[in-house]
Amino acid sequence: MANSADRHSAHSRSAPGASGRGRAAGPTGLIFFPAFDWAISPTHPEREERLLYTRDQIFEEGLLDLPQLAEYRPRLADHHDIARAHFCVPSIEAQSTEAHRIAAGSTLVLVDALEKADIANGFALVRPPGHHAMRVVHGNRGFCNINNMAVMVEYLRTVYGHRRIAIVDTDVHHGDGTQDIYWNDPDVLFISFHQDGRTLYPGSGFVEEMGGPNALGRTINIPLPPETPDEGIHFVLDELVLPVLADFAPELVLNSAGQDNHFTDPLANMCFSAQGYAHLNEKLRPDLCVLEGGYAVETALPYVNTAIIQAMAGLDYSHVIEPDWAPDKFTLKPSVKRGLESVVSQLLGIWRQREPMVEAARAKLGDHYRRQRMVFYDTDMIEEHQEELVRLCRECPGFITLSTRAEQAYNPLPSAFCVSVPIQACPRCAREAAAVYQEHKVAQKHDYVLLQDRLRDRHLRFHSATQEEMEY
């Protein structure tokens, strides 16, 4: 097959993590953007206070004075940058506040610095977070509107020509938004470990969620039982995540660095520590990290962020110990260990079988894959109904069309028909996608018709009522 999934590109790097990938020369780039003047609502977990004590700790530590770190000023992401990642309904302007654009823009500043080799790696310690924002955005889901990680990935691919990228989501919640955006993309490996979806928002992220037919196995979900401690997470990392990364050989490893696996997090039930997070970062050696969740604003975030920054910069993090933590505080129960062993062996099996699985799915499905689903936006209480059609092309990952209708408190929201052309699109898919977009402009069945052409980096929005088309 001509699919680029297993082709090692010129950018390909030596195996990550445990296999001995060294840290590049240069400082660690940091953008600290606590958005001290932005909140979802005054008492919401995603409020002004969230990174206050983190600021106090990292400023008091004097970390930013060290030559191992370089602090950068954030910038606004353009609507164009967001259009590569999302279909915002009714518009990008309506779905992204300035805070969202600054959080997303911060990742782009770090990408530029990394590509210029000014930094060895980078951490966007920013809010608001993004990993629950899906391909289509009608409102806020799980505190997220704009997926900072996806905006960054598309920027890396469009502006800097990267192809194979791995995203490791270490937030306690399943990174369902990022998963959705890369579901059909065989060149982006998405790995998420999180507290079991049967016990925590968003209620997804099971082993069986493995990616679209053309990208089977490139979505890896690792549900963890509640109260999994450092040892359990490191078991999964060593036995599954690092070997799979070594096998995939991505050009870049990116980390959605949520911090709510911490033993004090008020919204989850895990037993991870600052030391556990820092050690994880040291093994994973991500090129770029983006903060996601983490709501133990006093007991976790100051310590976890300090330790992660130190780990990225190659500094000693062993002195970062939470006041109420001790080495023997949490132990891995044998029953939990057995559960993890079983999940790991199941997922390794899937990973090894990914190519035959793709072939089998294609043989069974033919030219198209169609799915219908409902997406719930908890923060904004929106119910969205989607019908997705993926062209199963043998030359490229295939273009996608989506029909989306949503309602909020029984009031219909604007509908949209969305056409997404992958960056790897073959000429035929690009041509057909353009034709479908034109047909739907005439059809007048949706309020908006949106085109996301990643191949040409051209993103259009057509408003049926006014017949106006604009380019982002």
Add this chain to the structure above:
Amino acid sequence: MSEHRAQGATGDGRMLIGIDVGGTTTDAVLIDGRRVVSEAAVATAPHNLAGSVLRALDCILESIRPTQVQRIVLSTTVITNLLAENKAEPVGLILLPGPGANPSDYGLPPAHIVHGAVDYRGREIAPLDEAGVRAAGAALRAEGLSRVAVVGKFCQRNPQHERSAKALLLEESPDAVVECGHMVSARLNFPRRVATTLLTLATRDHYGEYAREMSRALRERGLCAPIFVLKADGGTLPLDYSLRTPVETIFSGPAASTMGAVALAPPGESFVMLDVGGTTTDLALVLDGQPLLASKGARVHDLLTHVRSFAVKSVPVGGDSAVRAHEGVLTVGPDRMGPPACLGGPFPTPTDALRVLGAIDLGNAEAARSAMAEVAVALGTGPEGASRRVVDALASTIAGEVETMFAHWRDEPVYRIWEVLREEHARPALLVGVGGGAPSLAPAAASLLGMKCLVPEHAAVANALGAALSRPTMALTLSMDTSQGTWVAEEDGRGGRLEDLRLSLAGAEHMALEMLAARAEEAGIGSYAGDALVTHSEVFNMVRGYSTIGRLLDVTVEIPAGILNDWSAAHGE
């Protein structure tokens, strides 16, 4: 070297004196409040600063009675010299770092680490290891160290551990001098607080000697006016009060020049200050008449500190920099081989180039010409052509540094949405040149930068003028935690229980201003407290489990740097 020019007193007899003791020259001015009465420059004797000051004073005091002088401001290099000559006193260091970075990663001198910690809200998270403090004290005593700095992480949020440690140390050795971090600086950044505390202790005794010597010398001249010193942030402080943290007086030279440029430039103007000296050229940014402060403190001899300072960039080139040409390649500085050839020095310098070009009238023209002739041969041109190239090279170095300074200013990190969105401050279009080399070099640099150029009258003594005319500065940070019911006035460690837990931000600002006024009164600068501004205030609701349990209020008030009112009024629009 001694230059002196008197214009005669015209005012009401309220005379001000400003003296800037630089590395090469000591400049002095006498001002009647509205205009310069006389100015002088004498060579600095590095090992007799008081003598240099007196010689400069004698030049400017000819035409008046000493009793007419109302205020004397000194800007001196005494701290710089102390540190450069390794005369700083040895200081023992005891740290209470708590959880966080490995203390050895901070790049600080060796320290005794003692267990005990408070967190970001000033709550004790580990009790002070009193036996550890005693052991560290005994070890320091054994090393013969009688000065001890005790600094804890987040001690500014709760100074109790530092205070207890100090008491324990004094109990064991009553003659020791112990300084606590919370008394030196309250800004976040533990390693910088450690460095600032160390430097405070290391320089205080010598500085005290210098201050006493200086007071005595001035009194002997019949000058009984209050004596002030200039700080790196362009503010003045009574000499006695400066004994608390003498390290704040470091880098007062560039601050003096910057304030002088502010006094001499049109009021409220935005500009780049360019001070061309003998071996260094200082650059500073003035926005709407207010010099830009460095967002963090000054770097003092490889130590990053909390010393508030203007954002000054020092470039190691100046009028005395050595000029070399080799196989067509020209270099200017960074070293100085002596005075310019036109003043009998051994080496060609930019000053000689300017002399050849007729831009200045200083020293021996023939000596300048023959020095530049050697450079001209290596460059394959004549003395005029070589001189032009030297001036261009210097101007382009300066222009490059101005561009870098603009870039740093633009790229300062910010933490709030409005700060990202605010329109960029228009880049200043004016270059104000001060210092001896300014008349000839500033226009060349300005033209490369596409900026207008102003070299005001009295530019050569702008530094002394800036010292004479600068107002006092003082800052105070008040932090309150309504859920714990506590307040701490940072920088002096006072604190207590909050009476009103529903205090508004405006109420907190009012409280901070009152405390600053009291502290200013105590320092003898109470009359300036009315100028105090709130420069930073933030309030965060603390929410636990979806309900608000209290607020954190943080207010910084300051009496900002500025020029004395009489002068501003006389030179305003």
